[in-house]
Structure formats: C-alpha cells, structure tokens
Amino acid sequence: RNDQANGILITGYQAENSGGRKLLDEGKISIFGNITQIDLQVSQFQLSNHAGHSELCDFANKCAPQDMILFHAPEDSRNVIFSEMGKEIKIHLPVNGVPIHINS
Numbered sequence: 602r603n604d605q606a607n608g609i610l611i612t613g614y615q616a617e618n619s620g621g622r623k624l625l626d627e628g629k630i631s632i633f634g635n636i637t638q639i640d641l642q643v644s645q646f647q648l649s650n651h652a653g654h655s656e657l658c659d660f661a662n663k664c665a666p667q668d669m670i671l672f673h674a675p676e677d678s679r680n681v682i683f684s685e686m687g688k689e690i691k692i693h694l695p696v697n698g699v700p701i702h703i704n705s
Contacts, residue, residue, distance in 0.1 A: 609644070666690055669691070671692060680694075
C-alpha cells in the first residue's frame with residue numbers, strides 16, 4: 602500500500618460519509634475499524650454504467666494493471682470477464698467476508 606507505483610481508481614458516485622468519499626477527500630479509510638492513511642494517488646473516473654462489455658475490457662487493458670478486483674456485477678458477467686482477461690491480469694472475484702491479498 603505504500604508503493605507509489607500503485608494507485609487506486611474509483612469509478613462513479615461516492616456518497617457522503619462512504620468509505621470511497623473519505624478516501625477521495627481525506628486519503629483515509631476505515632479498515633477493520635481502524636482509520637488508515639492510504640499514501641497512494643487516488644483518482645476518480647466518471648464512467649457510464651451503460652458501457653458495454655468490450656468498452657470496459659478495453660479500458661481495463663489500457664490501464665495495464667497487474668491485479669484487478671471485479672465486484673458489483675452479476676456472477677456470470679464477472680466470470681466472462683475473468684475468462685477473457687485472466688490470462689494477462691490477475692483477477693480477483695471477492696466473496697463477502699473473505700480477505701483479498703495482493704502482493705506487488
């Protein structure tokens with residue numbers, strides 16, 4: 602989390618007092634009840650939630666991430682993206698309550 606080669610990209614609206622909004626505004630977020638300073642560049646992108654599959658995959662490929670976390674989508678949609686992009690990018694499909702570990 603302290604490697605400046607990494608960053609956080611947030612898409613869409615972040616409600617007031619939400620974790621995403623606090624991260625954007627203050628650079629801090631609550632992790633397991635502890636307020637944690639995140640010393641990374643945090644950027645917000647306003648992407649249409651009507652973007653098609655190919656546009657979303659194209660955007661992700663242009664970002665060239667090592668890891669990608671897919672959430673807030675139906676499981677079958679996540680699995681399609683995983684099968685198409687998982688050869689080049691390490692894709693995580695989170696499950697509620699299960700930690701994700703990313704090693705850079």
